[in-house]
Amino acid sequence: MEARKSVKKSWYVHLLLFTGTVLMIFPFIWMFLSAFKTDLDVFSYPPKWLPSTWTLENFPRVLEMVPFVRYYLNSIVVTSSITFGQVFLSILAAYALARLHFPGKTAVTILLLSTMIMPFQVTLVPMFMIVYKFGWIDTYQGLIVPFLFSGFSIFFLRQFFVTIPKDLEDAAKIDGCGYFGILFNVIMPNSKAPIGTISLFVFLTHWRSYLWPLVVTNSPEMRTLPVGLKYFVEEGGTQYNLMMAASLMAIIPVLIVYIVAERHLVKSTTLTGLKF
């Protein structure tokens, strides 16, 4: 009796979930199908679900219009460098802010928080000027270095680090651990979920970052995927089939990263109660 009730209940829940899934997945299916449509098909009205003829032609056309492979490589290099660098530096900073005592700690924390308030457009020009002074226009450094620091990442990790029991740390101290020993042996193993989450968050943010790469690079050799994708958006007549073919090629790696890290994402959101 009890079991049957729960089956019944779960049937409703599943229907709800299924509807949600369909809604979420709809744009992806549309993108997938449109990537195989001809120019005529994609603009036909009323819109057609399935291509009347399936064509692979869009993919070589995309590759012809923008150096897609190069953009792809750049996106991978830039995004993974930023993710690794930013997360590593944030762990160090977050640990210091959560556990160490030093003069001006509160001031530093407030300063960090204040960087989160400023919209990117405000800092764009000054940041460009700094990068220009260093001679980093049109280089990987220019794309990567400005994002190695992030107030949000530090704050996010700090909030988690303060919840780790102090006793664990004391035990490690007794066993002879220094600051780095504690960080690597106690704090980090206990924070896999938030570290995974923030890595995913940083990766996604920079994988789709558009304005900065556009402004700071000039040669096609240095540009990233979002700049390439934007090339298919036209005033008064975007070629959706090409745009969708390009998008399809662009999202595959993100999907892989997401599937791998998804477990951590859900877990740590529940643990920290933070949303983003």
Place this chain on the structure above:
Amino acid sequence: MKRFLLVALVVFLTITALSVEIVFWYPLSGSKGQVFKELVARFEKVYPDVKVKLVYTGKYSDTAQKVVSALATKSLPNGGIIPAGPIFTGAYGNYKILEYIESDSEFNMSDFYEVGWDYAKYKGKICAIPYNISTPVLIYNKELMAEAGLDPSKPPETWAELLEYAKKITKDLNDDGEPDVWGLNIKDTPWIFKAMLFQNDCGIIDSNTLTPLFDGPKGVEAATFWKKLVDEKAMPVGMHNLADKQFMSGTLGFYMGSSSRIGKWSGKLPFEVGVAFLPKMVKRAIPIGGAVLVLFPHSKAEDDAVWKLIKWLVSPENLGEFCIMTGYIPIRKSVLEVPKVRKFMEENPNYRVAFEQMKYGRAYWHFEQMGTMDALLYEYLDKIERGVLTPEEAMKEAAEKLRKEIES
């Protein structure tokens, strides 16, 4: 053999030594971007001594952002197609391009429409060359016109006629008191309102003193007419963003917006599409919009090379080809005489309308607050439509705000 190699080497070295590389920015994407890239590739074949490094700069607003950053660090390119170009050239005292225009006897300034030059001025002096220009046009659904008992071959000539026709087309199909088919919708409200102002013989801004002029009686008259369009149910209130969708789904009689829609819709929708000049008030006038070619001075050799490229791009044949392939409107009269263009206009009568309308073009000189002005007009037209302010109050308040912005 040795000697041949030596000669080849010398020739090669001379070409390399004499060739100039210039950096040129462009905001055209997709098929339009491809057309432009191809034109420049052809230029390089004709002038092997000039190497053009093309940089795609995103859409207009992104391009402006990129130019602002480059201005701040003095890392500008040699030239480019730049939206609001005069604000980045003339406003910084860069009128270099005018020197070239004046000293080059082959360059025929008078062949360009006067309005093009107005669009390329800052404080009354030319500091750019118009290039990819669009104009607003009246696009209409011939079927809906016929259904309303109107003659589809006779689109409205005046705003009064447009109001009358649009009212006939507006229909409430399910009797819920809210029309489902609308007579008229306007995509870009500030742009079309500026057309109305020009057409009503009302200046928009005094070019010398930068005083807004649209709050005078003629401006208020135009704004009152705008209100009438809404009051008499010719046009829906505040639904301008939906104009494209309404037209494509066949529930809109008259659409006012950029000429770039002509190529997108003609022959591609399930009903017949007509294109006409914008209707007139007391006279015809069409505000133009788009981006301009600019030159940022570097060395003499580089500047010469940029001028060579610009001159080549706006030659009647090349400009004609660019317009045919992209749907932009030619800003030179002689383009219409190019055989290829004539043939194109014969085959695409809808484009002919947009191309020929250019002779009524109007523009004001660029000024820094023109973006603010458009935003204000957008906001206050909306307030008029919703009845928050009377047309007179709205125009006064918008002009007052703009005046303050200019003074500060």
